Amino acid sequence: MRAIWKGAVAFGLVNVPVKVYSATEDHDISLHQVHNKDGGRIRYQRRCEVCGEIIEYKNIDKAYDDGERTVVLSAEDFASLPVEKSREIEVVEFVPSDQIDPIMLDRSYYLEPDSKSTKAYVLLRRTLEETDRTAIVQFSLRQKSRLAALRVRGDVLMLQTLLWDDEVREATFPSLDEKVRVSAKEKEMSAALVESFSSDFDPENFTDEYQEQLRVLIEAKLEKGEALDTDETFGETDEDDGGGKVLDLMEALRRSVEKNREKKGSAGAKAGTPSPGTKTNAKKGA
Structure with missing residues (x-):
């Protein structure tokens, strides 16, 4: 460094x-802009609107304009x-x-x-x-x-x-002024959902999927060009488990808890050891 x-x-x-x-x-992949018609590189130029010349960055100062007057500030002014x-x-x-x-x-x-x-x-x-x-x-x-x-x-x-x-904005949303009744059963189910997701945070367990997929896409396009089939490259996107149906809150919570418990149980079985979630549930059921 x-x-x-x-x-x-x-x-x-x-x-x-x-x-x-x-x-x-x-760590994002560096990309530049091109004309979609012919692939020509899009470049930005610092052009002076008075003389029309393209100006190098070293010759550029900053200015403040109050609508009537303009004051130019050089690097030396800032340093002072x-x-x-x-x-x-x-x-x-x-x-x-x-x-x-x-x-x-x-x-x-x-x-x-x-x-x-x-x-x-x-x-x-x-x-x-x-x-x-x-x-x-x-x-x-x-x-x-x-x-x-x-x-x-x-x-x-x-x-x-x-x-x-x-610089920090205040959040004022009129919709939050509405009185909402949350039942004890809903809170209980919501807490169970939180418990089913509970873990110790380890940042190494997470990756930037967008950048990984972007790298795969770039490599595939380098190899196959415009003949690339993205469905073949990435596979078909999984359909929403809800099947497009609108679920009520309790049903959505119940399904989410069951789905996550099954997921953790499957992961624990593959590893040869019971998952943390399975242990917790077993104790509660005892």
């Missing part, structure tokens, strides 16, 4: 020099902002970790110690772990002031940038 930023975490008079790395990456010059990740408060609403989380970054001595880094990490606190910090990155949560992941400190409060 390549560091994208260097600075220091500052809390009180303590400074922790760090390097910042992107913690995530995009005091907050942009700062190389400090300032801790403004330590909060209980469960107070951070996941909807506010944005991008994630790893922090590596950038000093011969890692004592201050390790001290901050252990303090966060033992107090179950998350540090709320502010810093500037890529011409933008950031609010972030500084927390621990394994042995590493990480930053997760946060959306500003006014």
Whole structure:
């Protein structure tokens, strides 16, 4: 990995020099646009509407227009902002970790110690772990002031940038004002459905099926061209078990529980051991 930023975490008079790395990456297949008639590549050009010339990115500045006046801002103008010059990740408060609403989380970054001595880094990490606190910090990155949560992941400190409060929309749906009666039997059946799906989360058990199927499609088209038969490549799509019928809520819950129990039982039989769901049901029936 390549560091994208260097600075220091500052809390009180303590400074922790760090390097910042992107913690995530995009695995999507890269595609470009073409003309569907002849396959010609579609390209976007930065053309000046005054002189008509195509402009290189290095010669492009940004501007603000209030409707009457325009002010042009160069890279030097942005770099002159005091907050942009700062190389400090300032801790403004330590909060209980469960107070951070996941909807506010944005991008994630790893922090590596950038000093011969890692004592201050390790001290901050252990303090966060033992107090179950998350540090709320502010810093500037890529011409933008950031609010972030500084927390621990394994042995590493990480930053997760946060959306500003006014960037999170409030959800107001009139349909939720309607009074709905949920019976005890429906809640019981819904809980049984949750139990039939219960498991411990392991991200390695999940894959991006769309990207996998896209790779299969690309390989098949490279091999067979326009003669490709997608039904032959992917097989026929399974029909909906409901057969297009509209089921009432209780019936849908009942069928879902039965279907998932059968699925888990089948998986356990193939593995040679009873499934977790089967064990749970056996205890309840005892």
